[in-house]
Amino acid sequence: MNDIQNLSLDEKDQRIIISLLNDSRSSLKEISGDIGLSAPSVAERIRRLEKIGIIRNFTVDLDSHALGYVLKAIVRIRPMPGKVQPVEQLIIETPQITECSKVTGDDCFVATLYVRSMDEIDIILEKISEKASTSTSLVKRTIIERRAPPLS
Known part of the structure; x- marks a missing residue:
């Protein structure tokens, strides 16, 4: 991968990315x-953006509620001494954890968890609590859905 830290996107690249962020199924046409470019030019720019690692993939945004996951929780996880690797593996193996970051500070991990019930939260947290302490907050409302960082 090229060094993309020093890469500046021109206006056309930015508009292509914004279009794809709004609807990744948008046709080249x-x-x-x-944006006022030919479809082959747009295709070439998209390939270049993929090659240099700015566009990593095209995704599907699922509605968790429609799938029956009515509760979303943020879980801060602090592994017991010597348990960081086993806790990390447990996090990876738990499909209800949809995102997790290793962070600085008192806790080691901050995870996003989707579940269908409070009982399901308890089952998952009991497994984790064998190797770590947790602090859980239920999400009442999401203010900002996942979004891209600023392009300029």
Whole structure:
């Protein structure tokens, strides 16, 4: 991968990315019409953005509630001494944990968890609590959905 830290995106690249962020299923024709480039030029720019690692993949955004996951929780996890690796592995193996960051500070991990019930939270946290202490907050409302960092 090239050094993308010093890469600046021109206006056309930014508009392509914004279009794909809004709807990753947009056709090349739709994008080209929106930004004033030919479809082959848009395709080439997208390939270049993928090659240099700015565009990593195209995803599907699922509605957790429609899948029956009515509760979202943020869990701060502090492994017991010598248990960081086993806790990390347990986090990786828990499919209800959809995102987790290793962080600085008192806790080692901050995880996002989707569950169908309070009982399900208890079952998951009991497994983790054998190797770590946890602090859990239920999400009442999401203010900002996942979004891209600023492009400029």
